[in-house]
Amino acid sequence: MKIGLEIHVQLPTRSKLFCSCATSAEEPNSSICPTCLGFPGSRPALNRRALEMGVQIAQYLNCQITPTIWFSRKTYFYPDLPKNFQITQYDSPLGTDGHFHSRGKRIGIWRVHLEEDPGRIKRVGKSGEEVSLIDYNRSGIPLVEIVTAPDMSSPDEARTFITEILVELRHIIGTTASDEQTVRVDANISVGEERVEVKNIQGMRHLERALKFEASRQAKMLEAGVKVVRETRRYDEERKVTLSAREKETEEDYGYIGEPDLGTFDLLKVASVLTTSETPLRMAQRLAGHYVVDFDKAKQIVITSMAMAELFERLAEKVDPELAMTWTLGPISSHWGSIEPRLTEKVIGDVVRVVSQVADREITDSEGRRRISAIAAGECPEDISCAVEDTLLDSLISQYLDEHPNVVKDYASNPKASNAVIGHVMKASKGKYNSQEIVEAVRKEIEKRL
Amino acid sequence: MSCLPTADKLRDLNERYLAFSEISPSLEEAQGYPPPFHFSAKDNLCAKGFQARAGSRILEGYRPPFDATPVAKLRAAGGVLLGKTNMDEFGFGTFCTNSGYGIPRNPFDLERACGGSSGGAAAAACMLDGHIALGVSTGGSISCPASFCGVFGLTPTYGRISRYGLIDYGNSLDKVGLLVRRSEDLRRFLPIISGADPKDPTSCAQPPLRLERKSIRTVAVPKQALQNLSPEVEEGFEHALGRLEEQGVEIMQVDMPSLRFALSAYYVLATSEASTNLARYCGMRFGVRGGSISQHYNDFFTEVRSEHFGREAKRRILLGTYARMVGYRDRYYMKALSVRQLVISEYQNVFGRSDLVLTPTMPFVAPRFSEIEKMRPLEAYQADFLTVPPNLAGLPHLSLPCGYADALPMGMQFVAPHWEEGRLLDMAESWSKGFQFRFPEVCR
Numbered sequence: 001m002k003i004g005l006e007i008h009v010q011l012p013t014r015s016k017l018f019c020s021c022a023t024s025a026e027e028p029n030s031s032i033c034p035t036c037l038g039f040p041g042s043r044p045a046l047n048r049r050a051l052e053m054g055v056q057i058a059q060y061l062n063c064q065i066t067p068t069i070w071f072s073r074k075t076y077f078y079p080d081l082p083k084n085f086q087i088t089q090y091d092s093p094l095g096t097d098g099h100f101h102s103r104g105k106r107i108g109i110w111r112v113h114l115e116e117d118p119g120r121i122k123r124v125g126k127s128g129e130e131v132s133l134i135d136y137n138r139s140g141i142p143l144v145e146i147v148t149a150p151d152m153s154s155p156d157e158a159r160t161f162i163t164e165i166l167v168e169l170r171h172i173i174g175t176t177a178s179d180e181q182t183v184r185v186d187a188n189i190s191v192g193e194e195r196v197e198v199k200n201i202q203g204m205r206h207l208e209r210a211l212k213f214e215a216s217r218q219a220k221m222l223e224a225g226v227k228v229v230r231e232t233r234r235y236d237e238e239r240k241v242t243l244s245a246r247e248k249e250t251e252e253d254y255g256y257i258g259e260p261d262l263g264t265f266d267l268l269k270v271a272s273v274l275t276t277s278e279t280p281l282r283m284a285q286r287l288a289g290h291y292v293v294d295f296d297k298a299k300q301i302v303i304t305s306m307a308m309a310e311l312f313e314r315l316a317e318k319v320d321p322e323l324a325m326t327w328t329l330g331p332i333s334s335h336w337g338s339i340e341p342r343l344t345e346k347v348i349g350d351v352v353r354v355v356s357q358v359a360d361r362e363i364t365d366s367e368g369r370r371r372i373s374a375i376a377a378g379e380c381p382e383d384i385s386c387a388v389e390d391t392l393l394d395s396l397i398s399q400y401l402d403e404h405p406n407v408v409k410d411y412a413s414n415p416k417a418s419n420a421v422i423g424h425v426m427k428a429s430k431g432k433y434n435s436q437e438i439v440e441a442v443r444k445e446i447e448k449r450l
Numbered sequence: 451m452s453c454l455p456t457a458d459k460l461r462d463l464n465e466r467y468l469a470f471s472e473i474s475p476s477l478e479e480a481q482g483y484p485p486p487f488h489f490s491a492k493d494n495l496c497a498k499g500f501q502a503r504a505g506s507r508i509l510e511g512y513r514p515p516f517d518a519t520p521v522a523k524l525r526a527a528g529g530v531l532l533g534k535t536n537m538d539e540f541g542f543g544t545f546c547t548n549s550g551y552g553i554p555r556n557p558f559d560l561e562r563a564c565g566g567s568s569g570g571a572a573a574a575a576c577m578l579d580g581h582i583a584l585g586v587s588t589g590g591s592i593s594c595p596a597s598f599c600g601v602f603g604l605t606p607t608y609g610r611i612s613r614y615g616l617i618d619y620g621n622s623l624d625k626v627g628l629l630v631r632r633s634e635d636l637r638r639f640l641p642i643i644s645g646a647d648p649k650d651p652t653s654c655a656q657p658p659l660r661l662e663r664k665s666i667r668t669v670a671v672p673k674q675a676l677q678n679l680s681p682e683v684e685e686g687f688e689h690a691l692g693r694l695e696e697q698g699v700e701i702m703q704v705d706m707p708s709l710r711f712a713l714s715a716y717y718v719l720a721t722s723e724a725s726t727n728l729a730r731y732c733g734m735r736f737g738v739r740g741g742s743i744s745q746h747y748n749d750f751f752t753e754v755r756s757e758h759f760g761r762e763a764k765r766r767i768l769l770g771t772y773a774r775m776v777g778y779r780d781r782y783y784m785k786a787l788s789v790r791q792l793v794i795s796e797y798q799n800v801f802g803r804s805d806l807v808l809t810p811t812m813p814f815v816a817p818r819f820s821e822i823e824k825m826r827p828l829e830a831y832q833a834d835f836l837t838v839p840p841n842l843a844g845l846p847h848l849s850l851p852c853g854y855a856d857a858l859p860m861g862m863q864f865v866a867p868h869w870e871e872g873r874l875l876d877m878a879e880s881w882s883k884g885f886q887f888r889f890p891e892v893c894r
Contacts (some may be wrong), residue, residue, distance in 0.1 A: 034516060038730045040504070040617040040737075041496035041514050045651050079747050084729035256775040257722050257783060260622035261613075263651055287836045 001215060002441045003158045003189045004150035007165070008143045010117065010182035011053045012175045014441075016140035016264075017116045018044030018087065029133040029221035036140035038082030043261055046071075050114060050142035053173050054094045055271050057144055058112040060172055060279065063095025067268050071114075071259040076252075080119040080134055087146075087440075088115035090256040094267065102161040108149030117141040150188060150195075155211035158187070162204060167303055187211055191218035194230045198242050201235050214242050283309055291321035301328060307343055308336060311351065318352055319359040327355050331369045335376035343377060344434050350375050383393045393433055397424045397445045418442050454484055455893060456576070460532060463893060466560070469573035471551040472500050473533035485530040489582035490515040490574050493534040493551075494541060495626070497521045504617040505537040505567075507550040508758035518615020519645040519650070520584055520626050527642050529569025529582065536570030540724065541588050541619040542762040543567050544830050545822050546595065549759060553819070556598060557890045558858055562816040565595030568629065569645035572599035575629040577893050582639055583629040588619045589716050590837025592627045593849035597811035600851045600888065602878060604628045604636050605866050608844030609656055612647030618727040620720035623841055631889065633850075633878035637661065640871060660872045666880065668804040669699055669864070672706035672707040675809035675836055687810045690852035690862055694808075696879060702804060708789070708796045712839040715789035715832060718773045718782045719842070725770030728763065731755065765827065794843045801867045807879060809836045811849040811861035840865040848874040850881060854888055 015037055016023055025031035034042035058065060072090035098109035119136040146165075152158045166183065170176060185201045189211060198214055201207050213235075218228050233242040236392040278286070280302035287302075287309065288295040293316075302309045308328065315324035332339065332351065339347065351372065400421050401407060410417035421442045426435065433441075455463065457477040464470045471493050477483070482514040491497050494504035496514035503509040517525065525531065538548040546569025547553050555567045556562040564573045569583030572595030575583040585592040587605040596603025605627040613624055628639055641661070646654045653872055671691070679687070691701050733740025733754030736887045740754040759767070773782040813833060822830070840847040845865050866873045 034514070037735055039514060039735070040509065040512065040730070041502060041518060041615045042518070043614050043650055045648060075726050075729055077729065077732065077748065077751060079734065080737065082730065084732060085726050253776045255726070255771060255776075256623075256779070257726060257774050260620075260723065261650070261652060263655070 001153050001185060001189070001191050002150035002195070003152040003155070004445060005146075005148045005158065005162065005188075006186040007146045007148075007162065008184045008186075009166075009169055009173070011050050011142040011144055011173055012048055012055070013049050013142055014048055017047050017050050017114070017142035021140065025137045028133070028137060032139070033139045036082065037136060038084075038179060044087060044259075046262055046265075047142060051094075051265065051270060052274055053142075054112065054114040054144045054273050055267060056172050056276050057169060058093075058095025058098065058273065059271060060168065061095065061098035061100055061109045061112060062145070063098030063109060063112055065095050065267050065271050066092050067266070068092065068264050069094060069267055070264045071262045072256045073259050074254040074256055076254055078118065078372055079132070080121050080139070082136065082139055083120070085367070086116060086118065087259050087262075089113035091258075100161070100165055102157070102164050103275070105151070105157070107151045107161055110147045110149055112144060112146050115143050115145060117143050132305065150190070155208050155215060158211055159204060159208040162207060164281060168202075168281055171279045171306070172276055185298075187214075189214050189218070190228075191215055192222045192228055194228045196228065196230065196242075197232045199232055199234050199245065202237075206235060206237055210239055210242055213240065217242065242257065280306060280309070287313065287316075291316045291324075293321050293325050293448070297325055297329060301325075302331065304336065305340060307340055308332070311343070311348060314348055314352055315355055318356050319412075323359055324355065327358070327368075327372075331372040335373055338376040338378075346433065346437060347375060393425070393438070393441050394445065396428050397421060397442055400424050401445060401449065408446055409445050412450060418446055421446070453490055454580070457487075457488065458894075459499070463577065465558060466555065467577065467892070468536055468552040468554045469564075469570040469571055469577065470533040471503065471505070471536045471549070471570065474499075474510035474531060477530065477532065483530070486528040487530075487580065487582055488532050489524050489529045489584060490532050490535045490571060491521050492568050492571050492586050493537050494586055494617040494619075495521055495534075495584055496617070497531055497534065500531075500534050501797075502534070502549070502617060503737075504541070504760070505539040505549040506731075506760070506763065507539075507738065508551075508731045508754070508759075509617075510732075512737040514615070516615060517628075519612035519647045521615065521783060523643050523645075524582065524584070524639070532574075532581075535568070535574055535583060535585075537567070538567035538591075539763050540587060540617070540728065540767055541567040541591055541624075541761045542724075542760075544590075544594060544833050546570065547819070547822055548760055548762045556816050557892050558600065560818065561670075561820075562858070563598065563819060563822060565598035565812070565816060566594075567591040568603075569595045569599075570663045570777070571629045572596055572601055572603065575599070575601040575631055576889060579631055579889070579893070581630070581809075582635060584643075584711075585627050585629045586616060586619075587625050587627055587837075587841060588623045588720055589841045590834045591839045592625075592629060592810050593847060593861065594834070594865050595850075596629055597850040597859070597863075598816035600859025600861075601853075602628075602630050602633060602636060602851075603628075603861075604640065604848040604871070604874065605841070605847050606644065606871050607656070607846045608676075609652045610644050610659075610846070610869070610871065612645070612650040612653040614647055614649035618723070620723035621727070622723060623716075623720055623844075625787050625841070625844075631887070633875070633882045636848075636878060637875050640875070657869050660870070662872070662876065663876055663879075664873070665806045666699055666873060666877050668702060669694065669806045670702050670704040670800050670804035672704050672800075674706055674709045678813055678832075678835070679810060680692050680814040681861055683810050683812070683814055686853035686855055686860045687862060691808075694881075701808075704800050704804075704807075705806075706796050706800065708792045709839050712793050712842050713794070713832065713835050715786040715833075716838045716842045717769070719790065721766045721770030722774045722783050723770070725767045725774070728759075728767055731759070733758075748793060762827075790842050793839055794845075797840075797843055797845060797865070798867070803892045805866075805873055807840075807865040809863055809865075810852075811836060811863040815855055815858040815860050834872045836863065844868065846871045846874060848878060850878055851887060852881075853854065857888075859888070 019035035075085040093111040093113035119139040284298040543566040546566035571583035571585040571650040576599040592603040732751035849861040
C-alpha cells in the first residue's frame with residue numbers, strides 16, 4: 001500500500017496573504033476588502049511574514065530552496081473563490097526534494113509552496129431545501145502546502161507522520177494543537193495499481209479513519225476482482241465512509257500562468273536571515289542521544305511542552321537522567337498545569353533541589369512528591385536551603401522597613417511608595433530573586449505592618 | 451485657452467461624440483470651481499462616485515469603494531474629474547467599436563472611429579483644450595487613438611504608474627498613461643501620477659524620473675515598420691522624417707526582425723492573462739447580478755457570462771484559455787514569453803546606437819465605421835503591428851501628431867529605453883516648435 005499526503009496548514013500571520021485584512025474575525029464576512037473579494041481594480045501585495053514562515057518550513061524539511069520564486073494563477077470556477085482563480089505556486093515552489101524522518105522512516109517531501117485559502121461554504125437548511133452561505137473571512141488566509149512522496153505504507157504510519165510533522169510545524173510557526181481545524185489533508189492512496197485521492201480531510205482522527213476505510217474498500221475490490229478506478233473521493237465524517245466526488249480520468253487542467261502582479265522574490269536572500277530554534281522532535285532526539293534515555297519518553301516530554309523538556313534537561317544535568325525522566329513524567333507532569341504558569345528560575349531551582357535531595361536520599365520519595373506539589377501550589381517546600389533563602393529575602397525587606405518607617409505610612413495613600421524597598425532589595429540580593437517575587441514579598445510585608 | 455464646459459454643455463457635446471460613458475452630475479458645485487485643471491479617467495480606472503464598467507455590460511452598476519492611485523493623485527493635485535471615458539470592452543479593440551456603452555465618434559469626422567481602446571480619452575483630449583485624459587495601454591491603446599484623434603498619447607514604462615484601481619486586461623502589459631493636446635502638459639502631469647505605490651508592488655522597482663532637458667540626436671527607424679502602410683501615412687511619415695532632419699536629428703535605418711513576432715506573442719500573452727482576469731465576472735459579488743441562484747453554479751455563471759460579455763471579450767477568453775491549457779501552454783504561452791525577451795533585447799541593442807526608435811503609429815488614418823465593419827478580426831489585430839512591440843517590451847512610448855492627410859491627423863510613435871520617459875518629453879517639445887497643430891472646433 002502506498003500513501004502520499006498533501007498537507008495544508010494555515011499560517012498564523014496577523015493579516016492575510018495578499019491584503020491587510022485581519023486573519024481572525026467573529027462575524028461572517030467581517031474581515032474582507034476589495035482585494036480578498038477580487039473586486040475589479042484591486043491588487044495583491046505579498047505578506048512577507050507568510051513568505052518567511054513558508055521558507056522556514058521548507059528549510060526545516062531539508063528542501064532545496066528555490067533561488068527565485070514567483071506566483072501562479074490556478075484557474076477554476078467555484079463560488080468560494082472570489083477571482084475564480086487561486087494565487088498559488090506552480091513552476092517555482094519554495095522548496096523541493098526534502099525529507100522528514102518519522103519513527104526512523106524517511107518520508108520524501110516533494111514540494112512546499114505558499115497559496116491563498118478560498119472562502120468557506122456552509123450549507124444550511126434541511127435536506128432538499130438547502131441553502132449555501134459563503135463566508136469570505138477565510139479568503140486570502142495564507143496556507144502552506146506540503147506534498148509528500150507516496151512513502152507511507154499504512155494508515156497508522158500516515159497518522160504517526162502527520163502527528164510528528166505537525167508537532168514540528170506548530171513549533172516553527174507558533175501555533176498550538178487546539179488549532180487543528182487549520183490543517184486540511186488530501187490523501188492519495190493506492191492498494192493496487194490505481195490511486196484514489198481523498199480530498200479535504202479535516203483533523204487527524206478523521207485522516208486515519210478515512211485512510212483505513214479507503215484501504216479496506218480498495219482491498220475488498222481487488223479481492224473480488226473489481227478494478228479500482230482512478231477518482232477523487234471525499235470523506236463523510238458522519239457516516240465514516242469515503243464517497244466518490246468525481247471520476248478523474250486525467251489531471252484536471254487549471255491552465256496555470258504566472259501572476260504578474262506580485263513579481264519575483266529572491267528566496268536565498270529571504271532564507272539567509274531566518275533562524276529557527278530547536279524543534280521539539282529534534283530536541284527529543286538530542287536528549288535521547290545525550291542523556292541516553294528512551295526516545296519515546298523524551299518525545300512525550302517535548303510534545304507536552306518545550307518548557308518541560310528544558311526543566312528535564314536541568315534535572316538531568318544534576319541527577320541520573322533516568323531518575324530525572326521518572327520525576328519529570330511522574331510528579332512534575334501531574335502538576336504541570338500549575339507549575340508551568342509560575343515557572344521562574346527560582347521554581348526551577350526548587351524543583352531541581354527537591355529531586356537532588358531525593359537522589360541523595362536526603363528525603364524520601366514521598367516527601368519529594370509532597371514538596372513538588374507544594375511548589376505547584378505556590379508554597380515554599382519545607383527544605384532548609386529554600387527556607388534560608390526566603391529568610392534572606394524577608395529579612396532584607398524587614399530591615400529596610402525598620403530603618404525607613406515612612407514607607408509604610410506613605411504606602412497607605414500611594415502604593416508606589418513600595419518602589420524604594422523593591423529597588424533596594426533588588427540591588428542587595430544581586431539578582432537572586434526575580435522582580436515578581438520581590439514585589440510580592442514586599443507587598444506582603446508592608447501590608448502586615450499597615 | 452483652456453476649455454471648461456459646464457456639465458450641461460458637456461452632456462450636449464457627448465450626445466454627439468459619446469466620448470464619456472459617465473459624466474459628473476454636478477461639476478459646478480464642486481469646491482474651488484473653476485479648478486486648476488480638469489481631467490477624465492478611462493472607464494477601467496476606478497474612481498469613487500462613479501461606476502467603473504470598463505466598457506462592459508457585465509460591470510453595470512459596479513461602484514468601486516476606492517480611487518485608482520493615478521485618479522487619487524490628480525484629485526489631490528486639485529484636478530476635477532469630469533467623468534469616465536468610453537472604451538472598448540476591457541480594452542479589447544483597435545477602434546473603440548467594442549464598447550457596451552455606445553461608440554465614440556472622431557471629433558475630426560463623425561463617420562470615423564476614434565481608435566481604441568482609449569477612444570473616449572483621445573476624443574476628450576482632442577475636444578477639450580487643457581484637458582488631461584488618463585488612458586490605459588496594453589498593446590497600443592493609447593498610441594492608436596492619440597494618432598487617430600491628433601493628440602499626444604504618452605505610455606510610460608511598465609511599472610512607472612501604479613495600476614492600483616485599474617481593471618485588469620493583461621497585468622504584465624497594462625500601463626496607465628496620458629492623452630493631452632499640449633506637450634507641456636505631459637511634463638507637468640507625468641511626475642504627478644508617477645511613483646512607487648505599495649498597493650501595486652510592480653510600481654515599486656522604478657528609478658526616479660529624469661526630466662532634465664537634453665536634445666535628441668539620433669533616431670532609429672526599423673525597416674520592418676515601413677511595410678504595409680497606406681500611401682498617405684507613408685508620405686506623411688517621409689515628410690516628418692525630413693522635418694526631423696531639418697531640426698538636426700540624425701535618422702538611421704535599422705533592422706529589427708523580431709518585430710514580426712511581437713504581434714503573435716502579444717495576443718497569446720494578453721489573452722492568456724485576460725482569460726484569467728475575466729474569470730471573476732460571474733454575476734455574484736459586483737456588477738450585473740446573475741439570474742436564478744437555484745441552479746448549478748456552472749449554469750449560473752455561464753448564463754451571466756453568455757448574456758453580458760461582448761463578442762470580442764468572448765473571443766479573447768476562448769483564445770487565452772486555449773493558449774494556457776496543458777499541451778498548448780508550452781507551445782504558445784511559454785513560447786510567447788521567450789519572444790517577449792527577444793523583442794526586449796533587440797530594442798536594447800538598437801538603443802546602444804540611438805536615443806529613440808521611431809515608426810508611424812498606425813498604418814492608416816482613422817477609418818470609417820463602414821470600413822471597420824468589413825474587417826475580419828485578424829485584420830483588425832494586424833493594424834496594431836506598430837504599437838504592439840513597445841508595449842510587449844514594457845518600453846515607454848509616445849504618439850504625437852506628425853501631419854494631416856485630407857484634414858485627418860496621423861501620428862508617429864517614438865519609443866525610448868525603459869524609464870527614459872524624459873527623452874520622449876524632450877522630443878515632444880522640440881517637435882512642437884513651429885508645428886501647426888489642428889483641432890476641430892467642437893467645444894465653444
